[in-house]
Every structure is written in C-alpha cells, then in structure tokens.
Amino acid sequence: GQQLNQSPQSMFIQEGEDVSMNCTSSSIFNTWLxxxxxxxxxxxxxxxxxxxxxxxxxxxxxxQFGITRKDSFLNISASIPSDxxxxxxxxxxxGGSQGNLIFGKGTKLSVKP
Amino acid sequence: xAVVSQHPSRVICKSGTSVKIECRSLxxxxxxxxxxxxxxxxxxxxxxxxxEGSKATYEQGVEKDKFxxxxxSLTLSTLTVTSAHPEDSSFYICSATSLGADEQxxxxxxxxxxx
Numbered sequence: 001g002q003q004l005n006q007s008p009q010s011m012f013i014q015e016g017e018d019v020s021m022n023c024t025s026s027s028i029f030n031t032w033l034x035x036x037x038x039x040x041x042x043x044x045x046x047x048x049x050x051x052x053x054x055x056x057x058x059x060x061x062x063x064q065f066g067i068t069r070k071d072s073f074l075n076i077s078a079s080i081p082s083d084x085x086x087x088x089x090x091x092x093x094x095g096g097s098q099g100n101l102i103f104g105k106g107t108k109l110s111v112k113p
Numbered sequence: 114x115a116v117v118s119q120h121p122s123r124v125i126c127k128s129g130t131s132v133k134i135e136c137r138s139l140x141x142x143x144x145x146x147x148x149x150x151x152x153x154x155x156x157x158x159x160x161x162x163x164x165e166g167s168k169a170t171y172e173q174g175v176e177k178d179k180f181x182x183x184x185x186s187l188t189l190s191t192l193t194v195t196s197a198h199p200e201d202s203s204f205y206i207c208s209a210t211s212l213g214a215d216e217q218x219x220x221x222x223x224x225x226x227x228x
Binding site: 031033035040042043092100103104105 | 117147156215219221
C-alpha cells in the first residue's frame with residue numbers, strides 16, 4: 001500500500017535554531033497536510049498544500065509541495081520551546097468517493113531553551 | 114479553524130463491557146468522519162470512514178462487529194467498542210471533513226483503558 005517516509009524521526013535542537021523535516025513517497029498525492037500533535041491530544045492542522053510546487057507559510061512555518069507530487073517539506077524558523085511536539089505529514093489521495101489520509105510516522109521535536 | 118470535539122476524553126472500562134465515544138463537529142457540517150487509533154509512539158492508523166446517513170467503510174483488519182460506527186447526523190459520529198479487551202486499550206481519534214474539502218480536522222482524542 002501507499003507509504004510515507006518521514007524524516008528525521010527525532011530532532012534535538014537549541015531554541016532559536018531553524019528546523020527542517022520532510023516526507024517522501026513512491027506514490028503521487030493530490031494534497032499534502034502537515035499536523036502537530038501534543039501528548040494526549042489530537043493532531044492540529046498546521047499547513048495544507050494543494051498544488052505541486054506550492055510554497056505556503058503560516059507564521060514561522062513554511063511548507064512546500066514537491067514538483068513531483070511525491071514529497072513535501074516543513075521548515076520551522078527560529079524555534080521556540082512551545083514548538084516541542086510530534087509533527088506528522090499526511091498525503092491525501094482520492095480512492096472512490098472520498099479522500100483518505102496516509103500519515104508519516106512523525107518527527108519528534110525537542111527544543112532546548 | 115474548524116472545531117471537532119470528542120467525549121469522553123478518558124475512559125476506563127472492564128473487560129467485556131462496551132464503550133461509546135462521541136465525535137462532534139461544532140461549527141461545520143461534517144459530511145465525512147474518520148476514526149483512527151494510535152498506539153504509543155506510533156502514527157495514526159485509519160480504522161474506518163463514515164459518511165452521514167450511510168454505513169461506515171472499514172479498513173482491512175478492523176472488525177466491523179467490534180467497532181460499531183454510527184454517523185446519524187452531520188455533526189455527530191459515534192464509535193462503540195463492544196466487548197472490550199485489554200488489547201483494545203489505545204488512543205482513539207476522530208476527524209471530520211466537509212463536502213468538497215480536503216482538510217481533515219481532528220478531535221482531541223479519547224484515551225481508552227480496558228482493565
């Protein structure tokens with residue numbers, strides 16, 4: 001089945017540093033979504049990407065939908081302690097009448113003050 | 114953004130009993146709701162997809178008679194774990210989307226512990 005390879009699995013960075021994570025797949029996706037999940041909570045949507053090549057920002061977050069439609073990256077600039085959490089990429093394809101999300105395995109981000 | 118709620122947030126039940134989890138879209142009509150389960154330190158695994166007014170579509174390996182899903186209105190879907198066993202202990206998360214939209218908005222999750 002379809003799979004997303006998300007890397008890195010975990011990151012330990014100093015406050016103020018920039019962060020980059022990415023997802024790749026052997027399959028093409030129509031939409032890429034990036035979520036953040038705090039412990040014991042549901043994922044919160046950060047950025048949605050709809051077109052190949054699209055670059056979208058949300059505050060300190062920037063994400064891009066790869067030209068091949070098989071990859072996406074998320075950058076966080078000037079990290080702060082509240083950025084700590086697990087970041088998931090998710091690809092959306094349409095099978096039948098509705099779309100199903102395929103999730104990456106997550107990137108756990110730790111920020112040292 | 115769109116708000117999705119889940120109730121309860123935590124539940125502990127005895128083995129053999131049934132537990133119902135509710136998922137509500139608070140400020141939009143959810144034509145489709147999804148149910149996921151998440152084990153510790155793992156990603157979300159889709160269990161089933163439900164469209165309002167029709168039967169849920171279950172993913173391979175998910176027992177439809179054990180995980181009963183009802184999506185009776187555009188703002189409410191329920192997941193009932195029947196005859197729960199300790200291995201059903203997990204974090205259950207719902208998400209909702211509206212017609213024509215790609216984004217799924219997630220509820221805060223329900224932590225189920227079966228003793």
